[in-house]
Amino acid sequence: MVLEIPNHIRWIKWHDGVGHIFFLYFVSLCLFCHFVAGNIRYSIPEEMKRGSVIGNVAQDLGLDLKKLRSGRARIVSEESVQYVELKADKGLLVVKERIDREQLCGDTTPCSFSFEMILENPMELHEITVEIKDINDNSPTFKRNSMDFEISEIATTGARFSLISAEDLDVGVNGLREYLLSDNDNFILKQHSNADGKKYAEMVLQNPLDRETNPNLSLKLIAVDGGTPQRSGTVNINILILDANDNVPIFNQSVYKAVVMEMSPKETYVTTVNASDKDSGSNGIVTYYFSDLDSALGELFLIDENTGIISVKGDIDYEKDKKYELRIDAKDQGGLTDSSKVVIEVIDVNDNAPIINVMSFTSPLSEDSPPGTTIGIINVKDLDSGDNGKVSCTIERNAPFKIKSNLKNYYTLTTDSVLDRESVSEYNITVFATDSGVPPLSAKISFNLSISDVNDNAPAFLQSFYTALIRENNSPGTSVLTLSAKDPDEKQHARISYTLEQATVAGSPISEYVSVNVQNGVIDAIRSFDYEQIKELVFIVKAQDGGSPPLSSNVTVKIQIQDQNDNPPQILYPVQTGLSMVAEMVPRSADVGYLVAKVVAVDVDSGQNAWLSYKLQKAAERALFEVGLQNGEIRTMRQVTDKDAVKQKLIVIVEDNGQPPRSASVSINLAVADSLSEVLSDYPNFPHDKEYNENLTFYLVLALAVVSFLFITCVVVIVSVRIYRWRQSRILYHSNLPVIPYYPPRYSDTLGTGTLPHVYNYEVCMTTDSRKSDANFSRAASQNLLNMAPSSTGTTQRLQSEKSILDELDSPVEI
Numbered sequence: 001m002v003l004e005i006p007n008h009i010r011w012i013k014w015h016d017g018v019g020h021i022f023f024l025y026f027v028s029l030c031l032f033c034h035f036v037a038g039n040i041r042y043s044i045p046e047e048m049k050r051g052s053v054i055g056n057v058a059q060d061l062g063l064d065l066k067k068l069r070s071g072r073a074r075i076v077s078e079e080s081v082q083y084v085e086l087k088a089d090k091g092l093l094v095v096k097e098r099i100d101r102e103q104l105c106g107d108t109t110p111c112s113f114s115f116e117m118i119l120e121n122p123m124e125l126h127e128i129t130v131e132i133k134d135i136n137d138n139s140p141t142f143k144r145n146s147m148d149f150e151i152s153e154i155a156t157t158g159a160r161f162s163l164i165s166a167e168d169l170d171v172g173v174n175g176l177r178e179y180l181l182s183d184n185d186n187f188i189l190k191q192h193s194n195a196d197g198k199k200y201a202e203m204v205l206q207n208p209l210d211r212e213t214n215p216n217l218s219l220k221l222i223a224v225d226g227g228t229p230q231r232s233g234t235v236n237i238n239i240l241i242l243d244a245n246d247n248v249p250i251f252n253q254s255v256y257k258a259v260v261m262e263m264s265p266k267e268t269y270v271t272t273v274n275a276s277d278k279d280s281g282s283n284g285i286v287t288y289y290f291s292d293l294d295s296a297l298g299e300l301f302l303i304d305e306n307t308g309i310i311s312v313k314g315d316i317d318y319e320k321d322k323k324y325e326l327r328i329d330a331k332d333q334g335g336l337t338d339s340s341k342v343v344i345e346v347i348d349v350n351d352n353a354p355i356i357n358v359m360s361f362t363s364p365l366s367e368d369s370p371p372g373t374t375i376g377i378i379n380v381k382d383l384d385s386g387d388n389g390k391v392s393c394t395i396e397r398n399a400p401f402k403i404k405s406n407l408k409n410y411y412t413l414t415t416d417s418v419l420d421r422e423s424v425s426e427y428n429i430t431v432f433a434t435d436s437g438v439p440p441l442s443a444k445i446s447f448n449l450s451i452s453d454v455n456d457n458a459p460a461f462l463q464s465f466y467t468a469l470i471r472e473n474n475s476p477g478t479s480v481l482t483l484s485a486k487d488p489d490e491k492q493h494a495r496i497s498y499t500l501e502q503a504t505v506a507g508s509p510i511s512e513y514v515s516v517n518v519q520n521g522v523i524d525a526i527r528s529f530d531y532e533q534i535k536e537l538v539f540i541v542k543a544q545d546g547g548s549p550p551l552s553s554n555v556t557v558k559i560q561i562q563d564q565n566d567n568p569p570q571i572l573y574p575v576q577t578g579l580s581m582v583a584e585m586v587p588r589s590a591d592v593g594y595l596v597a598k599v600v601a602v603d604v605d606s607g608q609n610a611w612l613s614y615k616l617q618k619a620a621e622r623a624l625f626e627v628g629l630q631n632g633e634i635r636t637m638r639q640v641t642d643k644d645a646v647k648q649k650l651i652v653i654v655e656d657n658g659q660p661p662r663s664a665s666v667s668i669n670l671a672v673a674d675s676l677s678e679v680l681s682d683y684p685n686f687p688h689d690k691e692y693n694e695n696l697t698f699y700l701v702l703a704l705a706v707v708s709f710l711f712i713t714c715v716v717v718i719v720s721v722r723i724y725r726w727r728q729s730r731i732l733y734h735s736n737l738p739v740i741p742y743y744p745p746r747y748s749d750t751l752g753t754g755t756l757p758h759v760y761n762y763e764v765c766m767t768t769d770s771r772k773s774d775a776n777f778s779r780a781a782s783q784n785l786l787n788m789a790p791s792s793t794g795t796t797q798r799l800q801s802e803k804s805i806l807d808e809l810d811s812p813v814e815i
Contacts, residue, residue: 041112042093043131046101051094054084054130057117058091061126065091071119075128076359078381079113084130086117093128101132102169107198109134109171118359123377125407136174136227140166142235143292147221150335152242153211159248160190161203162329162339165292166223166233177226182219189221194325194341200292202339203237211241242335249275249286249330251340256328258310258344262318263351266311270301273308275330275338282333291329291339301326301344310342318348319383350388350437355381356445359410364450367421375401376413376447380433388437396430403431413447421451422488455493455547459485461555468523471562472531480514480559483521485543495546496521501554503539510539514559523557531563532604565609565658571666573600585671586648588640596625597668599632601654611657616650617665625670627652634668646672 042055058065067073068088075086083104085096105111112131118124142164149161168176179201181189186209190202201221217239224232251273258271277284288308290298301324302313310326326342359377382389393403393411400417413431427449434442461483468481487494498521503510514537516523521543537559544552574597584597603610614632616625624644626637634650648670655663 039127039129041129041131043133044095044099045133045135046099047135047137048095048099050096050098054093054095056091057086057093057126057128063091063119065089067119071121071124073117073119075115076118076357076379077113077115079115083113084115099132101134101171102138104132107169107171111171118377120360123374123412125410134171134174136170136225136229136231138169138174139231140168140176140223140225140233142166142221142223142233144235146236146238149237149239150242151205151209151239152244152334152336153209154244155205155209155336156248157205157208159205159336160339161187161205162291162327162337163201163203163221163237164235165198165200166235168223168225168231168233170225170227174225174227176223178224180222180224182222184217184219186217187219196325200327209241215241217241244283244334247277247279247283247332247334248336249277249332249338251275251328251330251338254340256340256342258342259347260312260316260344261347262316262349264312264316266313268312270310270312270344271342273303273310273328273330273340273342275308275340277332277336279332279334285333286330287332288328288330291327297324297326300324303328316346318346318385319352322346322348348385348388350384350435350439350441352383352388353441354391354433354435354443355383356431356433356443357381358445361413361447363448364452365415365419366454367419367451368454368456369415369419371415371417373415374412375415375449378411378413378431378445379409380411381409382435384435384437388435390436391433392436393431393433395432399427399429401427401429419451421453421490422457425451427451453490453493455489455545455549455551457488457493458551458553459487459496459543459545460553461485461543464555466555466557468557468559469562470525470529470559472529472564473566474525474528476525476527478525480523480525481557483516483523483541483543483555483557485521485553485555487545489545489547493545493547496543497546499542499544501540501542505537505539506534510537513537514539516541523559529561531561531606532567534561536560563606563609565605565656565660565662567604567609568662569601569603569612569654569656569664571599571601571654571664573598574666574668576666584668585673586636586640587674588644588672589674590636590640592636592638594636596634596636596670598634599627599652599654599666599668601632601664603656605656605658609656609658613655613657615653615655617653618651624648624672625650640672644672648672 040060044054058068068091073088081097083097083099085094087094101111110131112129114129117126117128147164166176176199179189179191186207187203188206190204191199193199219237221235221237222232256271256273260270275286277286287305288303289305290303300314301310303310324344328340328342329337331337357379359379361376365375380391382391395401395403402416403411403413405411429447429449430444432442432444434440470480485496487496497518498516500510500516505513513526514523515526539557540554541557542552542554544550586596599614601612603612613629614627616627625634627634650668651665653663653665655661
């Protein structure tokens, strides 16, 4: 719906029922226009000053000024010159350049130009048409200053003579209205109009000419327009009276019609005009020429003056003119003429490729944009008509985009699927516009679309599980391994930091053992490790990117401590007491391979560092004893002889298999004798051994005394508690108060079982068999059956202290 608001309408005079009917029609028209608001039309006079207001676009379209500014309202026009300008802050449409209706439209009427006003977010299109009203600023003009005619004096009454037409660039009432001929006795003026409304005049002979009376005539042809004030143009008519030719050429058709293809090559045949003259001789020879042909048509067509053949002279363009009208004059040698009209229709050919104009384009585009996001708007036009001007737009296949048209000649480029910058970070989108002509013409335009990153990928470690080895006794700060995580995002979203997750090792936080470099993921040992205390560390490292919100992933790291040979073997048996005494006795009757003693040793290292081997130090040539390399058993190598000394001292070296190896030694005193008297005679220090046994007996007696004292103390305490409670109950009984007996929870009577049912047996066995020469201290038989009530906490503690003393005493003693 087009709403035209002429500037000259200022008020309406209402009267009778006519005004009421016009008012209802105007109101209904406005309501309908408001409902379909989108197209408006203004009417202004030409030659308005720059900055003159054409109309209030915001008010006429019902738009808010804020919407104009936020929607980036702008004018889109196909004209090479922008005649108007939009003041978006005020919603006004003003004149930007001088508007000359004649320069803009020529003789086309009504004269107007159209453009679109586009708003974005959401996109709106409003078509605006500005009609240019003509003002009388041009006078009618003739192409020549004078016209010369040669007319025979025998010219018949009614003979017609074509006059050149005046051109008035104005149109309508301001255009050419009529021709006037100066007063004379022979000619009158006849005016005619072409189909396009263009006026032309003919001079008609009304009274016969007499060359002898008046051989020359001078007239004036005046062209007058209808403007206010009125303007006019004049041309002189010079008539030379000839003698003898009294027949006028006559065309065989009043109107000739022809068709020509645009872009036809030069000299292409159009049509042939023909006129005949009944005169004979030179008076019957007819020549043809264009009558009143303007310069533009003169550049396009050519007529052969002898044959009347019309051909193409210049470039025919359908987009400029779709039809041409030519006036042809036929003139004989006597100066008599006849006129005819040639109408030439131009047939369109597909000679214009589509034109693509980019209205808007958005780049870069976020990769999380949903399908259907608009990234660009283009305008496509084709100057051809019919099928030649029908355009379709496509984009290359296998691209996640689509193009569609919602408005005339406007296409929207949108996303068709989810984008992933990590897969494709940049697209080159080519849009093809193809018309429906034969052969079709096309145009293309390419867009470079960059995809911006969002934090949609968590860091990923290169391995699902990391393991590393480190030797114990390492230096603090030693690098163990390097973790590496990758993030396919970019910039800040791909900046990875590494941190340790909270964990404990042997009751201490993992951060006291290892550290991880936040930037490069290098794991360093903070302290020196001891394999004998910690054999491996298992913890979790988190990799987190710099996005908002950040994304992270975890990986488990296992660091195994490698053992080093840093511990010497420890000899468990025989125990070295620092006392010089006989450890074992070997009977002289012992057979070869007799087991004398066994060295028991351990190594807290592991692997080959804990493999132990036993050997004797400085074994004699005829050594009596040997030690097992693997088991540490000391056995006789041969029979005992009388030459063998009673006192034998062996030094056993225990060595591990580490690199370098570590060792320990133990001294073992052996007595080769059949009786104890032999031994005593050779060991003057034996009384020291007796003193050692006496000290041991003293400690045992002291332990028994302490245990007995504790037992008696417990009995006295229990009896005292029971007597105290009995007395309290008697006091309450003698009082007349109601009494509820109270018994402590978990109270149990210990009578009958006792609190210390321990019986300790001490047995010292000394025989001639060295394998039984041990002092055995047996523990209480009922030790595992002792069950103390919670109220006997003190007794339990005392018993535990006694038990620890007995455990210290319960160890083998060398005799």
